[in-house]
Amino acid sequence: MTATLALTSVTLPSAPVGAPNPLPAVAAMPQAPYEASVDGLPDDIAENIRYGQVTSIHPYLLQDEYTRERTPTPMRVAVLENDLMRAEFAVELGGRLVRLLDKATGRDLVYRNAMFQPANLALRGAWFSGGVEWNIGMRGHWPLTCDPMYAASLIAPDGEPVLRMWEYERVRGLIVQIDATLDSAVAALHVRVRVRNPHADETGMYWWTNIAVAQTAGSRVFAPATHAYQTQYDGTLGRVDVASPDVSRPAEARAAADWFYSLEGSVVPWIAALEPDGSGLGHVSSPRLSGRKLFVWGETTGGRHWQEWLGGRTGAYFEIQGGLATTQYEHLRMPGGATWEWSETFLPLQVDGDVDGAWASAVEVVGAQLRTAAGATDASRLDAVADVAPERLLNVGSPWGALEAVLAERYGEAFESLPGVRFDATAGEDAAYWRRLLGLSEADARAGSDAGAIDADGDDSDLDAGAPPASYVAGPLWDRLLAEAPASWLTHHHRGVMAHARGDLAGAKAAYEASLRLRRTAWALRGLGLVDIAGGETDAGIAALADALSLAPDLAPLALELGEALLTAERAEEASGLIASLPAEVRERGRFRVLAVRAALASGARDDAGRMLEAEFDVPDIREGELSMSALWQQAFPDRPVPARYDFSMT
Incomplete structure (x- = not known):
């Protein structure tokens, strides 16, 4: 057969x-x-x-x-x-x-x-x-x-x-x-x-x-x-x-x-x-x-x-x-x-x-x-x-192979692909901004990695600053493309993120501040807050994170970052207040319940922390090797064994 x-x-x-x-x-x-x-x-x-x-x-x-x-x-x-x-x-x-x-x-x-x-x-x-x-x-x-x-x-x-x-x-x-x-x-x-x-x-x-x-x-x-x-x-x-x-x-x-x-x-x-x-x-x-x-x-x-x-x-x-x-x-x-x-x-x-x-x-x-x-x-x-071009397509992946090829061609850099693969620059809306910045028309984008780049107008004034950017890029060629595009809150923000990710805190701070001068967004405020905290300016960083959350109040990951920063700064009562201000659906998430337990323990309310732990909840994204749940239990109940539900120890 x-x-x-x-x-x-x-x-x-x-x-x-x-x-x-x-x-x-x-x-x-x-x-x-x-x-x-x-x-x-x-x-x-x-x-x-x-x-x-x-x-x-x-x-x-x-x-x-x-x-x-x-x-x-x-x-x-x-x-x-x-x-x-x-x-x-x-x-x-x-x-x-x-x-x-x-x-x-x-x-x-x-x-x-x-x-x-x-x-x-x-x-x-x-x-x-x-x-x-x-x-x-x-x-x-x-x-x-x-x-x-x-x-x-x-x-x-x-x-x-x-x-x-x-x-x-x-x-x-x-x-x-x-x-x-x-x-x-x-x-x-x-x-x-x-x-x-x-x-x-x-x-x-x-x-x-x-x-x-x-x-x-x-x-x-x-x-x-x-x-x-x-x-x-x-x-x-x-x-x-x-x-x-x-x-x-x-x-x-x-x-x-x-x-x-x-x-x-x-x-x-x-x-x-x-x-x-x-x-x-x-x-x-x-x-x-x-x-x-x-x-x-x-x-x-x-x-x-x-x-x-x-x-x-x-x-x-x-x-x-x-x-x-x-x-x-x-x-x-x-x-x-x-x-x-x-x-x-x-x-x-x-x-x-x-x-x-x-x-x-x-x-x-x-x-x-x-x-x-x-x-x-x-x-x-x-x-x-091995070298035969793909025939009947069964599934589509990401556009990044195609976009990297166009970017490399734009600046005369090497990008030698494999003969047996084809990337689609139109795959996924998360890269629409980058297609636009590269100046890819719809026809060019559909042509795949062989498409040529044309001059882009770089105008992103119509983009919604209230919505987070859908995707990010990395590498010197993308940074160069952003630097050559007309300056906007978004180009500065992306350059700030790139500097931040590679550990250049000074460069990231300058770029985030440049972005905020053009438009006040939760995204640049969040970046600035993390940079300030990393640089030892904890109070300024927490203030920036709080401002960011005020602009994006429904973004749970941002609230979690603020809560973590408050606890790290030994401002447990403020962390408890933040948690109490969140919608019930968010408060019930595993990471926020952990945050609440930690805040209670840090405030000396061990009985309250114990009651929250005895309610038995899960943290869906607990990390491999993370022992936070057993550690919290031991703080709340030093004389009681850790329940199996909270025991993720691998030693």
Whole structure:
């Protein structure tokens, strides 16, 4: 049977991601709850850890408007299917492979989440568990994990379908192309990843394929290694023997941890997750994808809570992963104009032999049979279509790849795209202002990345200053474009945000003040307030934030920032007053209830704080590694154990 590729939907209990937070993400990027020490590490790993650190997620907006209220909602998926397998890709959610079904056994090879529930684990906030996630650019779950991808259907020379997904990652300035197809002869899913740096300058590169697998009491993970670099949530990263003690059984892990396997000399990088009967999933790749990792949540109250938080009754899971570097703390140097590519194969395994024995002998048995199974597959179809232009479009992504190409052309800079992708400058209204500033007519915009730029009038006097800008930009060429445009409150504001995000507080302050001289807006006042607070002018900063909120009284994230600033300045009674002045619907949100508890504790009203905590509420966007709820409980009730509902500890 020739495979089919179709666009359909699956309905799941879902909490919508919601609209982006309109306030630009000028603060330092949220980091994982642990940092790696380079002490004692090989020089190359240490150098990669020091290189390419990202401090801001700008120009992306945060995604933090989701709740924990779920209703049945369709999820759009592109489905590759033949007699042997069914693969479902969520094209509007970062291209996530949400299901991989082995039809011979009826087993889902990857963890298939029975609900869609965003949680605060990604660089922009919203993230969901399950399936196979593609992570590019920088440490952490990538910025587009809950955003649409371009997707298209191609037909290979042998008549078989190929799913192509692609996008432009804005922080690193990278183009990613992901091609997927099912093997015609055996049960296997082949994926070809191609990443292009279209610019002339070097950039940091990062990639990890994160594969969630359902966890049972007998699950065991194998990789061709005797040692690994282990990290836990206390900041340590050290080289350990993976066989003594045996770390291969996720259900036996006492706490959350990562093991980055040291695959020295491995010609065919691989990792496998098996059950005691030898059944499971194998992942094998070409040599460039040389890293392998096991992540476990651990058997703590907090670890179990996190899994329930993310998957409800779906059950426990762990992750096996493949990456470009040895650890996830590393970024690699990708030269300007470079293209890196590799292949990955996912296949069901049924290993005959002792998979429950000693590590070395079990790895040998599993590795031999995995390599044999992978050797029987044929991914050459992906070579044949790698440069073929997309045919039937299934989904549309963002306009940024097209707009960056036009911007580069305007200033005579390099932007060499991939032949197999096409970006649409008209995609999404969030970039309408930038199309206008670039002088793109509707016809030019629809022509895509080959469109030429014409002179723009730059007049934004008709834009509503009461509404927040829909999107932001970053980089010297965008700054130059704004500087050359006729000065307005909005051009100054955007330049202020760009300076703010790169840490130039003096430049940001000057630009925000220039914007306010032309028009008084909540957006420039908010920026000015944050700059003043960062510069030690706390009272002036709080006053500016309060003024901003008076101009945008319905903007809850702005009220939250003001409340946080008041508490930090030890003005708890004012923070309580602010909260009391907000609409009931806003006061009931998790973050505002936390703010109220903190204000009560800071004011000495411990009984009031305790009553609020005993009411048991959720904070939908609690951050991975954040222990605020247990800390507040312990302050209010120092002699009572933390309830499981508030325990997110992973140590």
